[in-house]
Each structure stands twice: as C-alpha cells, then as structure tokens.
Amino acid sequence: MKRNSILAAASVFALISGGAMAQETLKIGALVTMSGAGASWGNGMKRAAEMAAEDVNETGGLDVGGTKYMVEVIAYDDSYKANEAVTAANRLVFEDKVKYIIGTVGSAPILAIQPITEENGVITMTLGFTAQALTADKPYTFRPNPTTAEVAQPQIDWIVKTQGVKTVGALFPKDETGEAIAKDLAGAYEKAGATLAATEFFERDRVDFIPLLTRIIAQGVDAIELDGNSPVTAGQIVQQARDLGFEGVILRTGGPATQEIVNVAGEAATEGMFVHSAFDPGVESAKAYEDRYVATYNEPMNGFSPFFYDGTKMLFQAMQDAGTVEDTEAVKAALEGISDYGGILGTMNWTGEDRYGIAHQLDSPFYIARVTGGQEEIVARCTSAGCE
Amino acid sequence: MSFLIAQSLINGVILGTLYLLMAIGFTLAFGVMRIVNFAHGEFYMVGAFCALIGVTWLGLPFPVTLALTIAVAILLGALVERVVFRPFRNDELSGMIASLGLAMILQHGALILFGPDPQAFPALVSGVFKWGALIVPKSRALALGVGIVILLIFYIFLMHTRHGRALRAIVQDQEVAAVFGVRLEIMYPLGLGLGVALAAVAGGLMAPLFGVSPFIGATPLLKAFIVVILGGLGSIPGAALAAILLGLIESFTSSFVSASAADIVTFALVIVVLLVRPAGLLGRAEA
Numbered sequence: 001m002k003r004n005s006i007l008a009a010a011s012v013f014a015l016i017s018g019g020a021m022a023q024e025t026l027k028i029g030a031l032v033t034m035s036g037a038g039a040s041w042g043n044g045m046k047r048a049a050e051m052a053a054e055d056v057n058e059t060g061g062l063d064v065g066g067t068k069y070m071v072e073v074i075a076y077d078d079s080y081k082a083n084e085a086v087t088a089a090n091r092l093v094f095e096d097k098v099k100y101i102i103g104t105v106g107s108a109p110i111l112a113i114q115p116i117t118e119e120n121g122v123i124t125m126t127l128g129f130t131a132q133a134l135t136a137d138k139p140y141t142f143r144p145n146p147t148t149a150e151v152a153q154p155q156i157d158w159i160v161k162t163q164g165v166k167t168v169g170a171l172f173p174k175d176e177t178g179e180a181i182a183k184d185l186a187g188a189y190e191k192a193g194a195t196l197a198a199t200e201f202f203e204r205d206r207v208d209f210i211p212l213l214t215r216i217i218a219q220g221v222d223a224i225e226l227d228g229n230s231p232v233t234a235g236q237i238v239q240q241a242r243d244l245g246f247e248g249v250i251l252r253t254g255g256p257a258t259q260e261i262v263n264v265a266g267e268a269a270t271e272g273m274f275v276h277s278a279f280d281p282g283v284e285s286a287k288a289y290e291d292r293y294v295a296t297y298n299e300p301m302n303g304f305s306p307f308f309y310d311g312t313k314m315l316f317q318a319m320q321d322a323g324t325v326e327d328t329e330a331v332k333a334a335l336e337g338i339s340d341y342g343g344i345l346g347t348m349n350w351t352g353e354d355r356y357g358i359a360h361q362l363d364s365p366f367y368i369a370r371v372t373g374g375q376e377e378i379v380a381r382c383t384s385a386g387c388e
Numbered sequence: 389m390s391f392l393i394a395q396s397l398i399n400g401v402i403l404g405t406l407y408l409l410m411a412i413g414f415t416l417a418f419g420v421m422r423i424v425n426f427a428h429g430e431f432y433m434v435g436a437f438c439a440l441i442g443v444t445w446l447g448l449p450f451p452v453t454l455a456l457t458i459a460v461a462i463l464l465g466a467l468v469e470r471v472v473f474r475p476f477r478n479d480e481l482s483g484m485i486a487s488l489g490l491a492m493i494l495q496h497g498a499l500i501l502f503g504p505d506p507q508a509f510p511a512l513v514s515g516v517f518k519w520g521a522l523i524v525p526k527s528r529a530l531a532l533g534v535g536i537v538i539l540l541i542f543y544i545f546l547m548h549t550r551h552g553r554a555l556r557a558i559v560q561d562q563e564v565a566a567v568f569g570v571r572l573e574i575m576y577p578l579g580l581g582l583g584v585a586l587a588a589v590a591g592g593l594m595a596p597l598f599g600v601s602p603f604i605g606a607t608p609l610l611k612a613f614i615v616v617i618l619g620g621l622g623s624i625p626g627a628a629l630a631a632i633l634l635g636l637i638e639s640f641t642s643s644f645v646s647a648s649a650a651d652i653v654t655f656a657l658v659i660v661v662l663l664v665r666p667a668g669l670l671g672r673a674e675a
Contacts, residue, residue, distance in 0.1 A: 034504060035499065035504055035602075035603065036504075036603050039504035040504070040505050040506075043504065043505075174647075174648060200646065200647055201646065201647060201648065202647040202648075203647070203651065205606060205607055206607070206647065207598040207604070207607055208598070210399050210402075210403075210525075210528075210639075211396065211399050211638065211639045211642030211643045211647075211650075212642055212643075212647055214392070214395050214396065214399060214643050215392070215642070215643045215644075218391070218392055218395075231506075232506045232599060232601065235506065235599065236598060236599060239511075239597075240525075240597075243516070243525035243527055243528070244523055244525060245516045245518070245525075260505065262508075263505070263507065263508040264506050264508065264599045266508065266510060266511050268511065268514060269511075299503060299505060300505075
C-alpha cells in the first residue's frame with residue numbers, strides 16, 4: 001500500500017514537472033573568434049548556437065532517448081589564432097568535457113585543434129575555408145557553410161561573362177586561408193577565361209593597403225577580388241581602392257560580409273560592388289532569423305550565422321536520431337544520414353565526396369548580389385551548376 | 389615606372405607623417421617619464437572613438453570634434469599619470485607592466501561599450517587630387533595637412549613656450565630641471581597628457597581612413613615603437629627622421645617587391661641600427 005502511494009505521488013510529480021524524465025545538461029562548445037578582425041564571423045556563429053539552444057530549451061530541453069537535456073553553450077575566444085584555439089580546445093574537451101564544438105572560424109585554428117577533437121571523437125562544425133579541414137581521416141569534422149571551392153566557379157563564370165572582366169587583382173592574408181583561396185580563385189578565373197593577374201599577400205593585421213593597391217592598379221586590372229579577406233579588411237580595401245581612383249569592378253565571390261564592408265567603406269565606395277550572398281531576404285524563414293538576430297543582439301547579422309544555426313539544429317536532430325548524446329560515433333553517423341534537411345536558408349544536403357573524399361560539406365543555394373545604396377540586391381541565383 | 393616611383397614617394401610621405409604623430413607622443417612620454425607606455429596604441433583607439441562619437445553621434449563638425457578629442461585626451465592622460473603611473477615613477481619595469489594592464493583595460497572597456505564590430509565612419513571628403521598620372525586621395529591629403537599643422541603647433545609649443553622648455557629640460561635631466569624650479573607634479577601629467585593627445589589626434593585623423601574598432605591600437609603602437617627605436621628613445625628629431633624613413637621604406641618595398649618584404653626590410657633595418665648605433669639614429673647614449 002505504502003509502495004503504491006509513493007508510486008502515485010511520483011507519477012503526479014512527474015506529470016507536473018512535464019514528463020517522467022530526468023533533466024540533464026548538454027554542454028556545447030563555441031570555439032570562435034570574438035576579438036579582432038574575424039570577430040563578426042565568430043559572434044555570428046556563437047549566437048547561432050545560442051539561438052538554437054534557446055529554441056530547444058524553451059520547449060523544456062532536447063529530448064534524446066527519453067532524457068531531456070537543457071543545452072548550455074560554453075564559448076571561448078581564439079582571436080583567430082591557432083595557438084589560442086588549441087588552449088581553448090583543451091579546456092573544452094578535457095575540463096568542460098564537451099563532445100560537440102561549434103568552431104573554429106579560421107582555417108589554421110581548425111587544423112590545429114583537429115588532432116585533439118578527432119582523437120577524442122569530438123564533433124566540430126567549422127567555418128574554416130581550407131580544403132584540408134575535411135578529409136576522409138578526419139571523420140568528426142563537418143562544415144555547414146559553403147566555401148570558395150563550392151561557390152567561386154559559378155559566380156566567377158557569371159561575372160566574367162556579364163561584366164567583361166579580363167584581368168583581376170586580389171589581396172590575400174598571408175596564411176592558410178589566404179593561400180587556399182588564392183589557389184582556388186586563380187584556377188576558377190582561368191577556367192572562366194580571365195586571369196588573376198596581380199596578387200598580393202599581407203599580414204592579417206595590416207590596415208594600410210595603399211602601397212599594395214597602387215601596385216595592383218598600376219597593372220591595369222579590370223576588377224579587384226575581395227574573397228578571403230575578413231569583413232573589416234575587405235572594407236578597408238574597397239575604401240582605399242576607390243580612394244586611389246580605381247573605377248573598375250569590385251567583387252567578392254565568397255564569404256558573406258556585405259554589411260560590414262559597407263560599414264567600413266561607406267555607401268559611396270561600395271556602390272555597384274558584386275558580392276556573394278547566401279541569404280535571400282525573400283525566403284521567409286531566413287528573414288525571420290535575421291529579424292530575431294537583430295532584435296536579440298541589436299547588431300546586424302553576419303551572413304554566416306544562419307548556416308551555423310541550421311548546423312547546430314542538424315546536430316541536435318542527429319543526437320535525437322541516434323538516441324544518444326554520449327556516443328559521438330553514432331551521432332556522427334546519424335548526422336551524415338540526414339538528407340533534404342529543411343533549413344532556414346533552404347534545403348540542405350551533405351556533399352563533398354568528390355572534392356574532399358568525405359561528404360561533410362553542406363550544400364545550399366546561393367546568390368550573386370549587387371550592392372546598391374548599401375543594400376544587397378540579388379542579380380543572379382546560383383547552384384553549384386551555374387548562375388542565372 | 390617613374391609613375392610608380394613618384395606615387396610611392398607620395399604614399400610614403402603621407403604614411404611617414406601619420407607614423408610621426410604616433411611616435412612623437414610615445415617618445416615624449418618616454419622622455420618625460422622614462423616609462424615605455426604600451427597603452428599608447430589604445431589612446432589612438434580612444435581618439436578614434438572620440439572622433440566617431442563627435443561626428444556621428446553628436447553631429448559636430450570635424451574640427452570641433454578634433455579639438456574636443458585633444459582636450460579629452462590631455463585630461464585622460466593627466467588622470468592616468470596621476471592614478472596609474474605616479475606610484476611607479478622610479479620603477480620602470482613596474483610602470484611598463486602597469487601600462488600593459490592599462491592597455492588591456494582600455495581595449496576591453498571599448499569592447500564592452502562598443503562591441504567588436506567595426507563602426508562606420510562617414511568619409512569627410514571624397515575624390516582625388518590628380519597631377520597627370522599621380523594620385524593623392526583627398527582624404528589622405530586632409531589627414532596629412534591637419535597632421536602637419538598639429539605637429540607645427542606642437543613644435544612651437546615645445547620650442548618657444550615656458551612649459552615646452554620645461555618639458556625639454558625634464559627630458560634632458562629631471563633632477564637638474566627640478567633644482568631649477570621646474571614643477572614636476574605639473575609637468576609629468578602635462579607631458580603624458582600631451583603625448584597621449586598626439587596619439588588620440590592621430591586616431592581621430594585616421595578614423596575616416598582606417599575605420600574604428602576596439603582593436604585598431606596595436607598596429608600604430610608597433611609602428612611607433614619601431615620609429616622610436618630607430619630614431620632613438622626620447623629624441624624628437626630622431627623620431628621625425630625615422631618616421632619618414634619608415635613610411636618611405638614601407639611604401640617602396642610594398643609597391644616594388646611585396647608587403648612581406650616591407651616587414652622584413654623594416655625589421656632588418658631596426659636590427660642593423662641597434663647593432664651599429666644602439667641609441668638609435670639621433671638618440672643620446674645613456675649617461
């Protein structure tokens with residue numbers, strides 16, 4: 001009798017507390033750049049993870065195999081530096097005991113932390129553009145955002161064809177990201193029938209580009225390519241190129257950064273610039289995300305943010321599909337198994353088997369936009385097959 | 389080719405003048421207080437934010453904003469001298485470490501207040517001056533012009549006023565200056581205040597060119613450091629020579645070789661100068 005009343009009391013209690021499940025905490029790391037030139041990307045990623053966490057926490061937690069998990073995001077700053085990323089990764093993996101990391105922003109940082117994360121079966125979602133981030137022997141790394149390798153060719157084909165561009169000049173940061181993008185772009189322009197005629201490499205903290213631009217402009221290029229540069233740096237390059245009287249085409253074939261570029265360079269200098277855009281404000285869910293972002297953080301949204309919101313959500317779904325948060329091998333397999341995911345930007349699928357040897361690259365629609373009055377105006381819609 | 393040479397020359401002189409504004413304040417603070425002020429770059433950042441607030445938030449005209457920036461910086465510098473540096477007056481190492489701490493406080497304070505994202509600074513002027521193929525952006529010409537005027541005013545103050553003479557006396561020998569009636573408790577805050585104000589005004593002038601964010605102080609500090617080491621710690625003519633030299637070297641090597649080569653040449657020069665003339669180009673050897 002006594003036993004029965006205890007049982008009854010327990011079930012009543014369970015009903016009030018919203019389910020007979022124990023509530024636990026699921027810690028997710030956000031190892032991103034929160035200071036320095038890449039901070040707008042890093043904050044966009046961290047906030048994406050936070051908003052995804054907020055979504056599941058509002059419904060009482062993430063339901064995995066009958067247990068409700070409240071999601072907590074633990075964020076560390078890597079300042080876009082490999083050594084600081086390693087310190088933070090060690091803290092996340094060995095002290096905070098996280099199994100999932102949103103990050104890193106940079107290429108060098110992701111390559112630096114992979115020995116730790118892969119070894120310990122920690123799933124990472126990186127922004128890093130380097131091709132080496134995704135390889136068959138690094139099965140725990142995923143990339144939710146398209147990189148230059150995915151988006152450059154169709155966009156460059158379109159620009160070369162419609163704008164009559166023959167020679168292009170570009171400045172790249174002197175590191176893994178810059179080198180990788182320079183190589184991709186040179187190939188893409190050649191394939192499109194133009195040449196990347198003048199390239200310059202510089203240290204990432206540089207702010208004065210006048211001498212380099214003087215040299216590039218003196219070679220008579222038709223266009224200046226901004227891909228590979230952080231939003232702030234790209235803005236400075238635009239402003240200083242226009243200051244030097246450059247009147248040709250300015251374009252950015254990868255890396256959403258239009259808002260920041262306009263902020264730095266001003267509306268006049270950016271008028272007519274062609275940019276890659278992953279974001280169509282015409283898509284309702286995308287617009288709603290942007291509005292929520294701006295309302296929550298009171299800052300313009302960085303274009304990479306939606307990818308990491310979708311990426312984090314997919315990770316949650318994978319945990320639910322696998323029925324575990326501990327066994328990352330099962331979660332990884334479940335994540336790989338997700339197809340036609342209805343993300344806020346559109347339908348997402350894993351790709352990259354041919355290019356990287358592992359299908360851990362998310363494929364999504366993208367656009368070419370022309371900047372008018374400081375705002376993006378979509379002029380062409382693209383898939384990896386081409387733009388029109 | 390001759391176009392590229394002339395253009396590089398112009399770019400270099402503009403760059404050199406900007407470095408000079410930074411370096412003179414740095415060297416003055418060192419000369420007066422014997423403290424290597426690592427927070428100098430952060431005052432550049434503070435100046436840039438002052439200009440941003442004045443121009444975009446309060447809608448003040450740029451000259452007024454610049455004057456206010458200078459006033460704020462002098463007061464801030466004097467306050468910092470009183471609160472942070474005075475206890476370390478005869479303790480160079482601790483003073484240096486305090487300045488590092490101050491730099492972090494200022495940078496992260498700005499980060500908390502303004503966030504990490506770059507702030508939009510409206511262009512003051514647009515367009516270029518053209519002579520044949522030669523181009524000088526009007527925005528840089530403006531910064532150069534204002535910079536030179538400020539340097540001239542500072543020069544006249546230093547050479548031809550009572551306080552200026554007192555400052556120079558302290559730079560030469562503090563004890564003798566004190567014996568001759570120079571009031572150190574006034575001149576120390578004034579010296580640091582003026583040094584800081586020069587950094588802030590450089591920040592205000594550069595804000596329309598290079599943008600404003602909490603992290604913009606590091607590069608100017610490094611340049612000021614190089615200039616001051618090249619020219620000789622505490623030597624103002626040395627700083628002038630070294631700043632123009634550095635501007636020209638950067639401009640020419642960047643335009644003719646590559647950006648990385650510019651850094652290599654700059655630091656190679658620093659090493660050579662330190663080996664051959666440890667006190668810098670125009671520095672006095674320590675007695």
